[in-house]
Amino acid sequence: MLKSRVWLLATVALVFAIATAGQHAVAAPEPSFVDPTARSDSWNNVRLGHLVYVGPFANLGTGGGLQQIQIGDESNVQDNVDLDATNGSISLGDEVILAHGATVTGPASIGIAGFCPDGKSRCPSFVSFNAVVDGAMVEKDAMVGALAYVMPGVRVPSGWKIDPGVSVANDNEVMLKGSPVTGADREFMNGVIHVNVDFARGYSVMAGQDPNSVRGIGRDPGNSSFNARSEYPMLAGAEARDPSFRNRIIGGVKLADTRDRLNSVMGSQVAVRADEGEDWQIGTIASMSDRTTLHALEHSHLSLGNNGRYGFHSVVHGGATPWKDTTITMDNVTVGAWSVLFRSRVGADSVIGFKSVVQQSDLPAGTIVPDRVIVVNNQIIGYVEW
Numbered sequence: 001m002l003k004s005r006v007w008l009l010a011t012v013a014l015v016f017a018i019a020t021a022g023q024h025a026v027a028a029p030e031p032s033f034v035d036p037t038a039r040s041d042s043w044n045n046v047r048l049g050h051l052v053y054v055g056p057f058a059n060l061g062t063g064g065g066l067q068q069i070q071i072g073d074e075s076n077v078q079d080n081v082d083l084d085a086t087n088g089s090i091s092l093g094d095e096v097i098l099a100h101g102a103t104v105t106g107p108a109s110i111g112i113a114g115f116c117p118d119g120k121s122r123c124p125s126f127v128s129f130n131a132v133v134d135g136a137m138v139e140k141d142a143m144v145g146a147l148a149y150v151m152p153g154v155r156v157p158s159g160w161k162i163d164p165g166v167s168v169a170n171d172n173e174v175m176l177k178g179s180p181v182t183g184a185d186r187e188f189m190n191g192v193i194h195v196n197v198d199f200a201r202g203y204s205v206m207a208g209q210d211p212n213s214v215r216g217i218g219r220d221p222g223n224s225s226f227n228a229r230s231e232y233p234m235l236a237g238a239e240a241r242d243p244s245f246r247n248r249i250i251g252g253v254k255l256a257d258t259r260d261r262l263n264s265v266m267g268s269q270v271a272v273r274a275d276e277g278e279d280w281q282i283g284t285i286a287s288m289s290d291r292t293t294l295h296a297l298e299h300s301h302l303s304l305g306n307n308g309r310y311g312f313h314s315v316v317h318g319g320a321t322p323w324k325d326t327t328i329t330m331d332n333v334t335v336g337a338w339s340v341l342f343r344s345r346v347g348a349d350s351v352i353g354f355k356s357v358v359q360q361s362d363l364p365a366g367t368i369v370p371d372r373v374i375v376v377n378n379q380i381i382g383y384v385e386w
Contacts, residue, residue: 031204036215037248037269038077040069045085049073049094053196053203056248057269057291061086067106072096075111076196079248079271079293080313093140094122097192100271100293100315101130114139114158117186124189128164129315129340130355132386143181143189146340146357147374149386161185164357165374165384195276195298198224215243217259220251220275226298227251227278235259247271252278256306257285267292267312277301277318277325283308289337292316300325304333305348311337319343321360330365355384 032052038060040046045062046069053076054060060069060077063086071077072094081098083090088107096111098104110133116123125138128146135152143161144150150162151169159181162168166177202221206213213219217240222230231252232239240249242259247266249255251274255262267290274280277296283306292310296302296318303326310316314335318327321343330348335341338355347365352358354371361378369375372384 031200033200033203033207033214035203035248036211045069047071049075051197051200052076053078053200055079055081055100056271056273059083063087069106072111074193074197074200076192076199078102078196079273079295080269080291088135093125095124095189095193097124097126097189097196099126099128099131099146099192100295100317101291101313102127103130103132103134105132105134108133108135108137110138111140113137114141116140116158124186124193126185126189126192129317129342130313130338141181141186143185146342146359147338147355147384163382164359164376165372165382167385191298195224195226198226199275212243216245216247217242217249220273220278226276229278231274231278233272233274235262248273251275253280253282253302255282255285261285271295274302280304280318283331285310289314296327300327300343302326303328305329305331307332309334311335311339311354313338315340315342317342321345336371357384 030051032048034054035056037056038054038058040060041064042062046060049072051074052071055078058077058081060083067085068089069085071092075092075096077098078100080101082103085106090106091109091112093111111125123141126143130147131144132149136150136154138156139158141158142156145162145164147165148162149167154168160178161181162178219230219232233249234254236258247270249272253274265285266288269291272294276298277300280302282304286307286309288310289312291313293315300318302318328345332349333346334351336352336354339352340357342359344358344361346363350367352369356369356373358375361375373380374382
């Protein structure tokens with residue numbers, strides 16, 4: 001009951017209101033949105049700023065004690081992110097991005113200390129897919145790569161990014177296992193902030209109109225610069241809406257399987273969210289384990305073949321590619337547990353091993369990507385060190 005009450009406050013009570021003060025109209029704070037599948041053991045210890053988006057199956061745990069989770073304005077906590085403040089509070093500043101599957105363990109701060117380029121007071125910070133920030137500090141204008149692990153007491157300074165897959169135990173390793181943030185990185189982060197601010201507004205409006213519209217299988221908000229149409233998913237050729245479905249399937253995606261088949265092959269806490277990049281095609285699913293996340297950047301798509309297998313905590317994500325901005329898997333592809341597939345094409349009968357990253361690559365049929373490797377542009381550039 002407490003969770004429901006707080007969610008309603010986050011999605012309905014903050015929706016546009018106008019208060020008058022003398023002759024002047026004053027706009028109330030803009031809405032934040034918490035997906036109803038997000039959970040916490042103590043919502044009273046969670047503080048949200050304005051225009052925050054908290055995605056499906058995010059976990060904001062405080063241990064039920066005195067520890068706090070504070071999230072600044074225009075920040076986003078995406079699908080299957082885990083915030084654990086049991087042993088220390090977590091502070092997220094303004095414009096912090098916690099991408100799908102990221103983990104932050106307190107005491108930790110992200111986007112609080114440090115400085116922004118060009119003397120700005122606000123700028124994004126970024127923790128990428130399935131990365132871990134464990135008792136560390138990530139400053140403003142800093143980034144942590146996919147499947148990287150930042151250990152207790154480490155500080156990632158402004159203007160610096162940690163390489164994918166590395167384990168960073170001290171500040172010397174920060175310099176050895178990273179590189180400067182680039183203009184392209186900043187453009188990317190600003191784009192992510194823009195999209196998720198629109199999600200905070202759009203999903204809040206939907207929830208205010210019909211709370212069931214933001215549950216289970218349903219439409220996306222649409223009405224944005226990156227996604228004009230509000231669409232329902234298609235399951236086995238038919239438009240689908242089912243707020244009682246235990247996982248989240250959202251927006252412009254066509255799945256080959258029926259609802260009953262999906263219920264059989266999907267685990268729990270699965271997010272298939274075609275609300276940014278849309279027009280997806282997903283073939284038959286052999287298995288989709290717990291905490292799988294599928295998403296795509298604006299103006300990009302997913303095209304996933306038949307008999308796909310998706311491991312625990314895996315992330316499949318679309319983005320710009322040479323082949324019409326579509327991340328593609330052919331038939332009989334396995335994406336291993338904790339692995340990340342991003343902006344790539346994978347041929348039939350291929351396997352991406354446990355806790356690996358495949359990014360900006362075009363892999364031929366029958367490729368076997370070993371466990372714990374980082375593949376970028378078809379080359380192994382490193383290994384996951386934890």
